[in-house]
Amino acid sequence: MTVVTPVAQGRMADELIEVAHRFGANPEYSRAGGGNASVKLDGVLFIKPSGVPLATLTAADLVPLRIDVLLEALNSDSEVAGDPVQVAATAARLGDASGRRPSVEILFHALIPDALVLHTHPLVANALTCNADAEDLVARLLGDEAVLVPYTDPGVPLAREVAQARHDYTVRTGRPAPAITLLANHGIIVAGNTAAELTERAEWLTATIAAAVDATPAPPAEPVDAAALTALRNVVAPTLRGLLGTPERLAVVTSDAGDLVRWTTAAGCAVLTQGPLIPDQIVYAGSFPLVFTPSPQGDVATELAAAVAAHRSRHGKAPIITVIPGLVAFGAGADLAAARTALATFTDALRVARDADRLGTVRCMDAAQRGFIENWEAESYRQSVAASKVAGRLTGKVVMITGAAQGFGLGIAQELITQGAQLILADLNLDGAQANADAMCTEHGPGRAVAIRMDVSDEASALAAVAEAVAVYGGLDVFVSNAGVLRAGSIFTQSVSDFDLVTNVNYRGYFLGVRAVAPVMAAQHAVRPADWFDIIEINSKSGLAGSKANFAYAGSKFGGIGLTQSFALELVSDGVKVNAICPGNYLDGPLWTDPERGLFVQYLRAGKVPGATSIDDVRRHYEAQVPMRRGCFPADLAKAIYYIVDQDYETGQAVPVTGGQNMLN
Numbered sequence: 001m002t003v004v005t006p007v008a009q010g011r012m013a014d015e016l017i018e019v020a021h022r023f024g025a026n027p028e029y030s031r032a033g034g035g036n037a038s039v040k041l042d043g044v045l046f047i048k049p050s051g052v053p054l055a056t057l058t059a060a061d062l063v064p065l066r067i068d069v070l071l072e073a074l075n076s077d078s079e080v081a082g083d084p085v086q087v088a089a090t091a092a093r094l095g096d097a098s099g100r101r102p103s104v105e106i107l108f109h110a111l112i113p114d115a116l117v118l119h120t121h122p123l124v125a126n127a128l129t130c131n132a133d134a135e136d137l138v139a140r141l142l143g144d145e146a147v148l149v150p151y152t153d154p155g156v157p158l159a160r161e162v163a164q165a166r167h168d169y170t171v172r173t174g175r176p177a178p179a180i181t182l183l184a185n186h187g188i189i190v191a192g193n194t195a196a197e198l199t200e201r202a203e204w205l206t207a208t209i210a211a212a213v214d215a216t217p218a219p220p221a222e223p224v225d226a227a228a229l230t231a232l233r234n235v236v237a238p239t240l241r242g243l244l245g246t247p248e249r250l251a252v253v254t255s256d257a258g259d260l261v262r263w264t265t266a267a268g269c270a271v272l273t274q275g276p277l278i279p280d281q282i283v284y285a286g287s288f289p290l291v292f293t294p295s296p297q298g299d300v301a302t303e304l305a306a307a308v309a310a311h312r313s314r315h316g317k318a319p320i321i322t323v324i325p326g327l328v329a330f331g332a333g334a335d336l337a338a339a340r341t342a343l344a345t346f347t348d349a350l351r352v353a354r355d356a357d358r359l360g361t362v363r364c365m366d367a368a369q370r371g372f373i374e375n376w377e378a379e380s381y382r383q384s385v386a387a388s389k390v391a392g393r394l395t396g397k398v399v400m401i402t403g404a405a406q407g408f409g410l411g412i413a414q415e416l417i418t419q420g421a422q423l424i425l426a427d428l429n430l431d432g433a434q435a436n437a438d439a440m441c442t443e444h445g446p447g448r449a450v451a452i453r454m455d456v457s458d459e460a461s462a463l464a465a466v467a468e469a470v471a472v473y474g475g476l477d478v479f480v481s482n483a484g485v486l487r488a489g490s491i492f493t494q495s496v497s498d499f500d501l502v503t504n505v506n507y508r509g510y511f512l513g514v515r516a517v518a519p520v521m522a523a524q525h526a527v528r529p530a531d532w533f534d535i536i537e538i539n540s541k542s543g544l545a546g547s548k549a550n551f552a553y554a555g556s557k558f559g560g561i562g563l564t565q566s567f568a569l570e571l572v573s574d575g576v577k578v579n580a581i582c583p584g585n586y587l588d589g590p591l592w593t594d595p596e597r598g599l600f601v602q603y604l605r606a607g608k609v610p611g612a613t614s615i616d617d618v619r620r621h622y623e624a625q626v627p628m629r630r631g632c633f634p635a636d637l638a639k640a641i642y643y644i645v646d647q648d649y650e651t652g653q654a655v656p657v658t659g660g661q662n663m664l665n
């Protein structure tokens with residue numbers, strides 16, 4: 001017989017979702033979807049499943065469990081085969097779980113009588129919970145409004161400690177246990193019978209603790225030399241990408257040089273050497289960061305490789321976080337979302353440690369406590385559910401595209417992201433690039449695209465843009481030099497300023513971009529000598545044959561092929577392939593169709609097409625020159641990019657994508 005799965009409905013279910021979204025979307029309370037929420041309806045506990053973020057929780061996500069069965073399991077001393085919480089969850093389940101796995105925290109949600117229960121890991125509150133003086137602080141700051149539970153392994157042991165603390169409070173005071181429970185080195189539980197009650201209690205708690213923290217000034221951060229930081233990061237991040245990647249791909253390595261990181265030297269930060277503060281830090285950032293201090297005159301890459309190897313030997317795994325004390329921290333992950341989560345979780349811990357020392361003395365988890373979490377299957381499951389499942393021909397590759405705010409650049413980006421690429425949209429039009437990056441992240445997931453301002457014709461801008469890309473992703477696998485301009489005109493009429501503009505963007509800009517990215521790719525190759533990286537110029541069919549009344553553009557593109565061949569010869573020893581793609585006309589793109597400066601208008605005005613009296617005449621003329629009778633599309637270029645990236649035995653080539661209009665001799 002099929003058992004229908006109940007779904008939480010009504011006002012209380014709506015209030016739970018309201019609370020989950022409010023606190024789950026606030027990184028002050030929840031990071032990486034951590035925490036949990038539940039509602040009790042007619043003897044059934046509806047609780048958030050593992051791997052589903054609080055911020056996006058829906059009523060349909062909630063797993064229904066019989067409360068009486070859960071409480072029976074909590075109070076039973078009978079031996080069970082397997083994890084007792086999951087055994088209890090299976091026994092209490094109503095209907096089909098549909099692959100949803102309830103949180104390991106179901107038992108303390110069940111024993112608290114209030115209708116709504118929210119469990120989070122707020123940074124302000126954890127300055128108290130992760131404190132050797134937590135008991136005295138609770139008594140002084142919160143009085144009888146909260147109970148403190150000493151650190152206990154999650155699951156049945158923690159639920160029983162929560163029950164015991166509530167019981168002891170009632171015995172001591174003669175009153176029901178309060179709605180706020182503090183979990184040492186973990187987080188908080190707040191309960192209520194309405195969303196307003198729960199919200200008021202959570203916000204009162206954090207405001208009370210924050211006021212106590214703010215009573216003591218924060219220690220100062222170390223000053224930073226921006227140029228030295230950039231130079232060091234441009235070596236360390238690409239090297240870490242190679243050292244911390246998998247055999248299939250390099251890692252993404254993002255970095256943070258903010259005040260919290262630069263404070264680490266001033267405080268002798270316990271998080272660097274004594275261990276983690278809370279379970280989430282272990283899961284997402286690792287128990288111990290790699291603390292790396294390069295010697296003043298040493299080879300940074302060589303020293304870093306030795307330090308990573310020593311960390312692996314000592315801890316049995318590679319570091320997720322690498323810290324250069326007082327300067328910068330790096331977080332590694334399979335993609336930018338994972339790397340950002342790791343780094344943010346670590347800097348959260350730095351803040352908690354800093355503020356805990358302002359209240360009292362920070363307390364780190366001991367070896368037994370962190371060992372339980374490191375080897376706990378439930379946390380591995382939660383992390384695997386939340387992990388990215390993106391797959392494609394460019395999965396894991398970081399691709400920077402210049403001129404990506406519109407036209408071929410945008411079209412190429414929109415194609416590559418569907419194949420797993422992580423994109424840097426570089427353009428002088430930062431607003432346009434940012435809007436496109438935001439849209440891509442909305443469709444494909446957080447961290448899949450970022451926008452960076454870049455004037456390809458300006459040396460400082462090119463270097464700064466690549467340095468920013470390294471700060472965000474750690475390096476580059478593919479650089480697509482696409483930015484270009486075209487100013488058509490006769491030799492008798494074209495201005496020198498138009499000629500210089502085309503040359504500076506198309507020819508000089510290609511050189512400046514390659515000069516900026518080549519050292520980053522070379523650093524990656526030094527660590528991963530079997531890996532190839534790619535520089536691809538989006539050239540033109542005008543780079544293969546002269547173009548009447550378009551000499552500035554054609555000359556810049558002929559020159560681009562000369563650069564491509566020359567760069568290929570020089571960079572091959574650094575593991576960098578350099579190739580060009582020569583597309584036909586993108587007749588539907590803004591370069592052609594812009595009503596003011598588009599090529600249809602320019603060519604009509606310049607008399608480039610004999611007898612043409614309209615834009616339609618110009619279009620038909622160019623379509624007629626293509627054996628396949630159409631213009632080139634971004635999807636056509638994307639296929640050429642896939643070929644070039646996949647090909648391990650090709651460099652210095654100019655690949656035509658022209659529908660047969662240009663054929664190689």
